[in-house]
Amino acid sequence: MDRLRLMETFCRVVERGSFSAVAREEMTTQSAISKQMQALEAQLGATLLVRSTRSHSLTEAGQLYYARCRQVLDALEDARIEVQRAEHDIAGMLRVAAPAAFGRQHIVPRLHGFYARYPKVKIDLLLDDSFVDLVAAGVDVAFRVGELKDSQLVARRIGTAHRAALASPAYLARHGEPQHPSDLAGHQCVVYTGLAAPNEWTFLDESGIPLTVKVNGCFQSNSSEAMRQAVCEGLGIGYSTLWLYGADIRSGRVKPVLTRFRLPPLPLNVVFQPARRPSLKVNHFVDYFAEAFAQDPDIADMLESDAGMPEQTRRFGRPK
Structure with a gap:
């Protein structure tokens, strides 16, 4: 053969x-x-x-x-x-993985622009909050929020996701607003179990000194979208990336709390299979989204490289 x-x-x-x-x-x-x-x-x-x-x-x-x-x-x-490419024809199947909420909010809405440029590319989007094994799943490129655990992956950093503690006005009206991270011990906290230490929330004071507190609550989930909905429904205080709540903050459904403290930001990377050099098709896809994120004020403000306290935690706190 x-x-x-x-x-x-x-x-x-x-x-x-x-x-x-x-x-x-x-x-x-x-x-x-x-x-x-x-x-x-x-x-x-x-x-x-x-x-x-x-x-x-x-x-x-x-x-x-x-x-x-x-x-x-x-x-x-x-x-x-x-x-x-010489004939202006980037085509074929592209298998992409991303966290569920990130894919729904920030990838799918931008695909119409990608298809306008590359109409012969087919996207197979795999949404999963856990880190998908790229080789086993046959994934060409994956978006990952957080520190990369697999040092063998080829990565390109395209942003930094800022985080905040958030709660709905209804929850705060019932239970009061925490003024210090230690106050969280007396609050219902919505816990995302996809983290390595889900019940430990770390804050940075004005001097950059970390303060880690243990939290608990009546609701926890491995789904970031379920966690977001729980916070919006007033079940408790959440600890999450800002891009997940952009529309909710602007509409007044939730507001950042403990804004005198910073939360350690998370890197946003695109990663590729370790044995593969990214193809031209993959590079075009990644370049398109890096450009789209940078030009969109909503997500660009939430993917700043600045390590300081993001202004959007205050700006988005004022409903339009």
């Missing part, structure tokens, strides 16, 4: 995690895929995969060969795209 075809199948087996997944995509049998891998190993004179009844793992030779194969296949894909 053609060696390039075997290389493509090998990479897909590694990235999909199983022979059966590749067989389903190819509409063939698992044994057919297994025979292709045996043929490739015979050509190379090396074992690439250690197989068990339910899974497989790469040998050291397999890891080296996968990295090289991925480079070759990506180079060929780039060559294909460059030819298309």
